[in-house]
Amino acid sequence: MSEPAWPAPPEGRCDLPAVLDTEIAIVGAGIHGAALARELTLRGIACALVDRGEVGGGTSQWSSQLLHGGIRYLLTGDIRQMREGLAERATWSRIAPRRCRWEAFWMPHRSWPEGLAHRLGIGLYDHWGAERPGWPPELRLGGVPPSTFQADPRSAGGPFRGATAYADLMTWDRELTRDLAASSEALRLDFHDVASFEDTAGELHRAVLRDRRDGATRRLSARRWVFALGPWTDGAMAGWFGEDRKRLRLSSGIHLWFDAVPGCERPWAIRRPKGRILFVIPRDGLLQVGTTEREVGDGWVPILEAEREELFDALAANLPAIPWRSLPLRAEELGVRPLVAASGLTTHLSREAVLERHARFGNLTLVLGGKLTTARALMDRLATGLTGRACPTSRTAPLRVWDGQPEGIR
Template sequence: MSDAWPTPPEGLCTLPAVIETEVAILGAGIHGAALARELTLRGVACALVDKGEVGGGTSQWSSQLLHGGIRYMLTGDITQMREGLIERATWARIAPRRCRWEAFWMPHRFLVEGLAHRFGIGLYDHWGADRPGWPPELKLGRVPRATFEADPRAVGGPFRGATAYADLMTWDRELTKDLAASSGAVLLDVHEPETFEDAGGNLTTLHLRDRRDGTLRRLKAQRWVFALGPWTDKAMARWFGETRKRLRLSSGIHLWFDAVAGCERPWAIRRPKGRILFVIPRDGLLQVGTTEREVEEGWVPIVEAEREELFQALEANLPAIPWRRLPVRSEELGVRPLVASSGDTTHLSREAVLERHGRFQNLSLVLGGKLTTARALMDRLATELTGRPCAASKTEPLRLWDGQNPEIR
């Protein structure tokens, strides 16, 4: 990928020059699309605005996992982990055609580590026992020695066995598009927000430029929500001259190799600083990642040092596979927005914050967050905005944006 905002698609937008709605949502990633669905379920008119396409930014560069966060077992953030496990089950109910259960293997190097894994993973799977549609052929707990040793990743490496745990894989961009398709939002994708009008301490109007043909439009709304992910601070500086840093940004990369025969189950390998190295067979390829570094922008290129660090980690942990000779079919870098605080980004929480803006009374900002808990967070925000809870949010199936089922292997 060479550009966070690719060339706009062909075709013209037929929307009028002036659009009025109740709630305007800026950012058509997982949070913005989820909020559009939540408002629609409550009968509230909304518009969904994005400089690019729906799901075209950070929402297509995640780990593509809907999970409780096995790393939280290591960092002790049990509350956030259990919230993720609850939401994992909700996604399995409302988006079964975009999700696939898997038995992940976490390998261990010695007996004591293996016992610790079985205890911790046992709790993880106990708290996450609600697994709608779980395939009975997938087995959890201790991986039989013969099965483990048959995997080429086990050959010649430091690992002596593995414990299997459950998690949910997804197609993140398609999931985001499904959320948008499940809403009645007026879609203003590939529209560049330019300037705002305000009156009496409230935002009133947004001036937009259609990136396809330069057409100017005005969007009027009673309430505004910015779900801009890692671009939040930059946008607030540009539009309102704000210098406050609300977020710290952490990047992670994924490389996609040709499939390796015998690598059937996803692996999750513990690394220093609470990080996890994933090696996941999916869609006919082998996905590996992720390294982590703090960055300043919502879009940054992959640097050679990141690739090298990832190759070294693969060679140290899985030496039987000739990683440097395997063709890299694609690579991607995602930037995680973390709520600003002190300390190394590897230890910062992925917990999100909903902020009511101090200057504009009708503006809310979504800060931080992650794929797994996006629906729950936007359910909460929609309830705060409307005063109306909605039980159907957890049960109403998503509409497929393309009308097709994904190919599930």
């Protein structure tokens, strides 16, 4: 198994000097690294953001692109995680309105008892998540009127008898990550490989970086280090320090993108066995279909043909009126999520993150696990721990827009 090839760096050269110094160096410019850079800037702390690709160019562009409370946590009983996610959902809507869009998701039911259970559970979800800045008044929650449900082509000929609508927030995660980076004063070292580290007296002191554009070498010194490497953590720690400990397990879900289907206006979230959810979401002029999840072992694998077939079979069983196998498939992707290593099925693992202080290097913190929705809150907590400074404005200060990005959402 091997990772997908990293994209080639852009032409040109980096004008930064060969020797650099900062207070805190962040390795990994995904959602966590970019969020931490913003948190440190809000606290007046100098930092650097290092990545061998571009900002938001790894797993931050392969997620479900939802900022959600985790309605599946109702099934697992993890109410604390759900309520944390709902609170953060409101924060994202406040600080990044250009990258977020509220939607009324439909959860269809197969019978009257299931519909009643949905109404009760979803009612609690929307009650606890009642803070929804910028909620569009035309969107309606609760029971979907029968005539409205039957007008959706996905309802025809299938097992569903109705649906309940609940609120959640859609985003564009790559642009959101870039806006977080743009909202920082971090020294950006994208397209830089970490060749090696130098350490002194049990602390990391300096990283030797190689610019992927022209091969130039730079040396970055820092007092403290944070690795926010996502699924690449274990491989990086083995390569840089010879560590064989497995901190993470990788779980994946596939996303397929079809041409838009007329009449499919609301996103659907369909409950499946073992706590799995089948998403069918109209966005950006296409129809996104996704499901979770399977463990992918120690590295990346392509989407398996059996996995693709299982998804097509699920679509045919649940939404038979849509000719899924005849629709043009515009794109497909494998979203990989790092889960903190533990025994048992990945479907039962917690989505909570761990901030691990390294046993050998006292000035190194590893960000393990985590999810898109709560990345800001986690990095707020880490920045407070690193600096001793809380920052309430993190929850209200609007994000800047990344250079060259449009002012409105797509």
